[in-house]
Amino acid sequence: xxxxxxxRNMGLALGSVISLPAWANAWSPSSLxxxxxxxxxxxxxxxxxxxxxLPETNTPGSKSLKVHQFVHRMIQDCLPEKAQDTFKKGLxxxxxxxxxxxxxxxxxxxPSERKALLVEMSKAEESKDFVKLVKxxxxxxxxxxxxxxxxxxxxKMAPGFFHGSVPVE
Amino acid sequence: MSNLNIDAIKKRxxxxxxxxxxxxxxxxxxxLCDKGLKTLLLERGPNVEHIVDYPTAMMDxxxxxxxxxxxxxxxxxxxxxxxxxxxxxxxxxFYVKDSEHPYLQDKPFDWIRGYQVGGKGLMWARxxxxxxxxxxxxxxRDGFSIEWPISYDELAPWYSHVExxxxxxxxxDGLEQLPDGEFLPPHEQTCVEKHFSETMAKKYKNxxxxxxxxxxxxxxxxxxxxxxxxxxxxxxxxxxxxxxHGGYFSSNSSTIPWARMTGKLTLRHDSVVHSIIFDExxxxxxxxxxxxxxxxxxxxxxxxxxFVNAATINSNLVLLxxxxxRFPNGLGNDNGLLGKYMHFHNxxxxxxxxYEGMLDRMSAGNRPNGSYIPRFRNVFKQETDFLRGYAAGxxxxxMTYNDTEGLLGEELKESLSHRxxxxxxxxxxxxxETIPKEESRVWLDDKQVxxxxxxxxxxxxDFDENDNKMIEDFHVQMSEMYSAAGxxxxxxxxxxxxxxxxxxxxxxxxxxGKDPKTSLLNKWNQLHHCPNVIVSDGACMTTNSxxxxxxxxxxxxxxxxxxxxxxxxxxxx
Numbered sequence: 247x248x249x250x251x252x253x254r255n256m257g258l259a260l261g262s263v264i265s266l267p268a269w270a271n272a273w274s275p276s277s278l279x280x281x282x283x284x285x286x287x288x289x290x291x292x293x294x295x296x297x298x299x300l301p302e303t304n305t306p307g308s309k310s311l312k313v314h315q316f317v318h319r320m321i322q323d324c325l326p327e328k329a330q331d332t333f334k335k336g337l338x339x340x341x342x343x344x345x346x347x348x349x350x351x352x353x354x355x356x357p358s359e360r361k362a363l364l365v366e367m368s369k370a371e372e373s374k375d376f377v378k379l380v381k382x383x384x385x386x387x388x389x390x391x392x393x394x395x396x397x398x399x400x401x402k403m404a405p406g407f408f409h410g411s412v413p414v415e
Numbered sequence: 416m417s418n419l420n421i422d423a424i425k426k427r428x429x430x431x432x433x434x435x436x437x438x439x440x441x442x443x444x445x446x447l448c449d450k451g452l453k454t455l456l457l458e459r460g461p462n463v464e465h466i467v468d469y470p471t472a473m474m475d476x477x478x479x480x481x482x483x484x485x486x487x488x489x490x491x492x493x494x495x496x497x498x499x500x501x502x503x504x505x506x507x508x509f510y511v512k513d514s515e516h517p518y519l520q521d522k523p524f525d526w527i528r529g530y531q532v533g534g535k536g537l538m539w540a541r542x543x544x545x546x547x548x549x550x551x552x553x554x555x556r557d558g559f560s561i562e563w564p565i566s567y568d569e570l571a572p573w574y575s576h577v578e579x580x581x582x583x584x585x586x587x588d589g590l591e592q593l594p595d596g597e598f599l600p601p602h603e604q605t606c607v608e609k610h611f612s613e614t615m616a617k618k619y620k621n622x623x624x625x626x627x628x629x630x631x632x633x634x635x636x637x638x639x640x641x642x643x644x645x646x647x648x649x650x651x652x653x654x655x656x657x658x659x660h661g662g663y664f665s666s667n668s669s670t671i672p673w674a675r676m677t678g679k680l681t682l683r684h685d686s687v688v689h690s691i692i693f694d695e696x697x698x699x700x701x702x703x704x705x706x707x708x709x710x711x712x713x714x715x716x717x718x719x720x721x722f723v724n725a726a727t728i729n730s731n732l733v734l735l736x737x738x739x740x741r742f743p744n745g746l747g748n749d750n751g752l753l754g755k756y757m758h759f760h761n762x763x764x765x766x767x768x769x770y771e772g773m774l775d776r777m778s779a780g781n782r783p784n785g786s787y788i789p790r791f792r793n794v795f796k797q798e799t800d801f802l803r804g805y806a807a808g809x810x811x812x813x814m815t816y817n818d819t820e821g822l823l824g825e826e827l828k829e830s831l832s833h834r835x836x837x838x839x840x841x842x843x844x845x846x847x848e849t850i851p852k853e854e855s856r857v858w859l860d861d862k863q864v865x866x867x868x869x870x871x872x873x874x875x876x877d878f879d880e881n882d883n884k885m886i887e888d889f890h891v892q893m894s895e896m897y898s899a900a901g902x903x904x905x906x907x908x909x910x911x912x913x914x915x916x917x918x919x920x921x922x923x924x925x926x927x928g929k930d931p932k933t934s935l936l937n938k939w940n941q942l943h944h945c946p947n948v949i950v951s952d953g954a955c956m957t958t959n960s961x962x963x964x965x966x967x968x969x970x971x972x973x974x975x976x977x978x979x980x981x982x983x984x985x986x987x988x
Binding site: 391 | 473475476477479480481482484485486487488602603604605606608609649650651653660773774775776777778779780781782813819821823824825827828831832834836
């Protein structure tokens with residue numbers, strides 16, 4: 247239930263500052279639950295796949311930044327419907343391959359085994375679309391995370407200036 | 416009549432009523448209140464209080480559920496309302512939903528609407544260029560539409576009047592075809608835009624300038640702006656959310672709070688205007704009939720003068736639906752031209768390129784503006800096989816990227832921590848003048864009505880052969896100009912199936928003119944046949960030229976309001 251709690255927390259965080267716009271009212275966090283695309287074990291699997299794509303190092307990785315929830319949300323609500331099929335089948339395929347290779351599911355595999363598997367899958371015809379789908383969304387979700395925006399991009403909402411020509415940093 | 420009734424009517428009586436609170440309606444209300452008139456400003460949508468009702472304004476990138484993208488289901492249900500260029504997760508709440516506000520497309524037309532206090536002035540692109548005498552004299556010279564009843568010289572002081580108050584940033588370029596205004600300091604061009612501009616000056620002997628855009632941003636607020644409660648633009652570039660600093664001009668941040676300070680303004684939102692009431696005995700309009708957006712209750716409001724600023728197409732709708740024995744075909748419509756000769760801007764193509772020079776330079780910060788190429792075709796004389804011409808935007812910046820191909824895990828993360836710089840991107844959109852035609856029209860449906868009992872509108876507006884020729888010329892000329900500047904990978908992006916309307920620059924239908932036989936409004940925006948009704952939004956436009964239209968709407972609205980007040984004082988209305 248971690249994801250749901252987190253989504254609800256996000257709603258609260260927003261609600262404490264401002265009220266959500268009218269269009270958002272119809273999609274309160276609780277209304278997402280019945281439409282959930284993933285079962286809890288699939289959600290855990292997705293979290294590990296995303297973490298393998300962008301792992302925790304001396305800076306936060308996908309799981310602690312909750313990037314997998316973004317990936318899930320985008321596929322469930324925004325991307326063309328056919329992505330859901332690629333996604334669901336890809337998740338099952340990943341676990342199946344992990345079992346075949348390491349005798350246990352992806353979630354229980356060692357980080358090195360997980361990475362090797364995803365690299366292999368990214369090259370194989372039957373799984374490369376799935377890896378690309380999840381990887382692209384993981385990168386996108388990571389790039390909009392508070393950590394990446396503030397620490398890497400040095401995001402400022404209101405820079406207060408524009409210069410038309412400065413040396414490349 | 417009982418005293419109660421008289422009191423009730425008194426309560427609902429004003430000196431002036433303004434229908435619509437967008438950019439032009441805000442100006443009407445401000446001018447009327449400044450002149451001491453008790454003014455009722457009607458808005459069909461809900462209130463949007465400056466700052467308070469900008470729910471997404473302070474959201475950071477990580478606060479959005481979908482990284483600005485809108486959900487699939489929303490886009491499927493709103494194939495029209497979901498198309499504008501700055502429609503996204505942070506601005507979607509300012510656009511109307513297709514299902515709530517249906518209309519009938521005799522020909523495909525994207526009717527983009529913002530039903531709230533402030534109207535589309537919350538999401539506009541803020542480009543503000545004056546017309547020149549060549550624009551006003553165009554129809555007479557080239558023999559299309561009808562002659563404008565006003566000249567540049569007549570409107571020029573009103574341009575100044577609105578520019579000073581709204582705050583327009585720009586450079587004094589000294590161009591005959593794009594007169595200078597009352598400018599706040601300009602934004603800076605990028606080095607590539609400067610390079611392009613210098614190259615054009617040489618190649619075309621100063622006939623194709625590329626200047627910094629003129630826009631409604633407070634680059635350096637003056638006391639008049641501070642008095643409105645506005646502050647300096649801080650380069651957020653998040654304008655479509657509403658600006659908590661009042662850094663750009665909108666009714667919400669500027670004219671409405673100002674009008675309120677006079678103590679003369681009554682703002683009534685959630686008030687859908689059904690029609691204007693015409694009194695046969697007095698032979699003039701006496702008020703408006705309003706349907707409450709939520710309760711659907713009907714009420715009437717009365718005034719000596721009535722301003723129609725409902726936005727082009729809705730202003731047409733209000734007049735068409737204002738039927739009386741005297742005007743069975745709509746208010747002021749003796750010649751049958753109401754709703755006809757509509758026009759818009761041709762935005763059907765863009766061009767993009769890259770520049771491989773100046774790779775040691777980049778831009779920094781945000782600029783809520785771009786560069787601008789004023790019309791250079793057929794300005795001083797007819798020189799092509801199509802009428803009129805086009806202006807173009809010019810946007811440049813460094814492409815940035817991170818290598819991700821084939822990377823996974825720590826290597827991918829490492830790569831994402833170092834931004835790489837590619838070539839400069841270069842892009843221009845076309846903004847072409849279109850020719851008003853009688854067959855470009857809107858009319859009331861005789862069967863279907865909306866949720867407020869107002870007949871649905873049929874829309875039949877389309878591109879024509881002149882537009883297609885202009886698109887071809889844009890491709891040829893802009894490619895030549897881009898090549899001359901050393902740009903590479905030049906690509907045109909023609910969208911021949913894109914319906915009109917996405918420009919959100921629809922105009923006409925209640926055009927101004929000298930002759931009541933061929934126009935609806937006189938040179939002061941009064942209906943020829945019902946002079947206490949003034950139409951001073953985009954509907955009044957005789958032609959459209961190539962400038963972003965809002966500044967001209969503002970100047971016309973301010974001029975019309977001031978004239979109406981004078982006439983009222985003289986007892987002529």
